[in-house]
Amino acid sequence: MRRDPGEAKRLILQAAEQLLADGGLGAVQVRAVAAKVGVTDAAVNHHFGGRDQLLAALLKHGGARVRQRIGQVVQGWISADADIGELVQALAEIYADGYAELALALHQSGWRDQGSGMLDEVVDALHERITARARQRHRPLPDRRRTQLTVAALHQALAMEPIVGRQFRRSAGLTGPSQQDTADTLTWWRDLVNHMLDP
The missing domain is CATH 1.10.357 (Tetracycline Repressor; domain 2)
Structure with a gap:
């Protein structure tokens, strides 16, 4: 399912935040975030550029x-x-x-x-x-x-x-x-x- 880019980013950050709360910083992996949102790893990387950028966005969020x-x-x-x-x-x-x-x-x-x-x-x-x-x-x-x-x-x-x-x-x-x-x-x-x- 195609999502609005802003909505997709919001869902990815929510999933990353939940993983962080449940399992700590080590649990925030691109594959785990993608699975939680129901998208591919490539989709997460498309919106954030990789795990480091996802973590930076998560920290700001x-x-x-x-x-x-x-x-x-x-x-x-x-x-x-x-x-x-x-x-x-x-x-x-x-x-x-x-x-x-x-x-x-x-x-x-x-x-x-x-x-x-x-x-x-x-x-x-x-x-x-x-x-x-x-x-x-x-x-x-x-x-x-x-x-x-x-x-x-x-x-x-x-x-x-x-x-x-x-x-x-x-x-x-x-x-x-x-x-x-x-x-x-x-x-x-x-x-x-x-x-x-x-x-």
Whole structure:
């Protein structure tokens, strides 16, 4: 079936993104993408020029999608008036959905978010919340840089958790079931972010 070139590219990128989420960067092969879309390898190569170009397009597409998902998470968190721990949980779920490896691949490929930082919305929302709470309690206003550093450390931890979290915990002697250790680590981060930003 002939498709509009724009539609074909969109379907190919969606398939590549799904393969990435399911099996990591190594799973994104031209043949696997073609099979998922129902086209030939030649069709994928026609639209993207080969695996390297497909990966470059996927990284750009994925960067925009990660930013979009983060925006949706922040807006949902603000609308629900949820606690800080729920925001941490929602951000962790983005990375657990395969975006951790994408975020790392984006960085290693040299992709950088243009303009403001990808997590500026998170920093702004958190800082606004803790500033309002400080005013209500007649406490000194929080330092925005502290919020930025906390979000940066959280981002680093959440992005690396699906990739090397288990190995890093083993290096500290934590050898329990992987799912339990992951849940405990996330709880620790929720507590830490709450303590750092809203003691």
